[in-house]
Amino acid sequence: MMDMVRLDPPAELTMPIGEAMFSHRAMRRLDPDRPVSDAQIQIILDAASKAPNGGNLQPARYLVIRDREAITAFGKLYFEAWWAKRRDAYGWTSKADIPEDSVYRMPALLADEMVNAPAVILAYSETSGVAASSTFPGVQNLLLAARALGLGTVLTTLHPEVMDRVNAMFEVPADKVFHCCIPIGYPRGKFGPTSRMPTSATTSWDRWGQSPPWK
Numbered sequence: 001m002m003d004m005v006r007l008d009p010p011a012e013l014t015m016p017i018g019e020a021m022f023s024h025r026a027m028r029r030l031d032p033d034r035p036v037s038d039a040q041i042q043i044i045l046d047a048a049s050k051a052p053n054g055g056n057l058q059p060a061r062y063l064v065i066r067d068r069e070a071i072t073a074f075g076k077l078y079f080e081a082w083w084a085k086r087r088d089a090y091g092w093t094s095k096a097d098i099p100e101d102s103v104y105r106m107p108a109l110l111a112d113e114m115v116n117a118p119a120v121i122l123a124y125s126e127t128s129g130v131a132a133s134s135t136f137p138g139v140q141n142l143l144l145a146a147r148a149l150g151l152g153t154v155l156t157t158l159h160p161e162v163m164d165r166v167n168a169m170f171e172v173p174a175d176k177v178f179h180c181c182i183p184i185g186y187p188r189g190k191f192g193p194t195s196r197m198p199t200s201a202t203t204s205w206d207r208w209g210q211s212p213p214w215k
Ligand SMILES: Cc1cc2nc3c(=O)[nH]c(=O)nc-3n(C[C@H](O)[C@H](O)[C@H](O)COP(=O)(O)O)c2cc1C
Pocket: 024, 025, 026, 027, 028, 082, 106, 107, 108, 110, 154, 155, 156, 157, 194, 195
């Protein structure tokens, strides 16, 4: 029997795309007691599958972690990975080392919170090289589809120190390339506007450094 490929958009994805894009922000505190259904995960991954990718070779592969004990075990490795990244970059080893005004205060919270996620998706690809460019458009679709379902997400990464253990934990074959990790659940915080640079500051028009025709 052929596997089902969804051609029409799922009826659940009714949020206007502008609203999804403009109210999507990093949700690090997820509600462990409000379940996310497998049907919701399928919608999110179906949305991811529709993204552009080089040559339509579709190298992206997703590992969905649903088992509670596995999420707890993964959460411990995520915590270790997050602190390994800060140790490498800044020499920090505990929250007391993080300056008051640091952008890392909130991400430090995610290191504690990962264990509470109702689901975690790890994005891999079949090959390396340009495969990353062919995986992240799908990941962005995934994030927006989750937002449209009212589910919170945050894109995050791991650290080489834990990769072998993560891959062994989930029996990931050695040739798969890890890209990012996305916890999913109903948020304990609120969706809302994000703080970003104006596009006039990030955009050049016709030649580098020339302003676009808006302020
Ligand atoms: C490549 C990448 C790595 C990220 N790593 C982390 C992370 O380790 N921990 C975390 O809490 N958020 C992480 N984020 C989420 C960013 O912190 C977040 O998108 C950014 O601060 C904007 O937040 P906002 O959408 O809530 O405004 C990452 C995002 C990207 C794209």
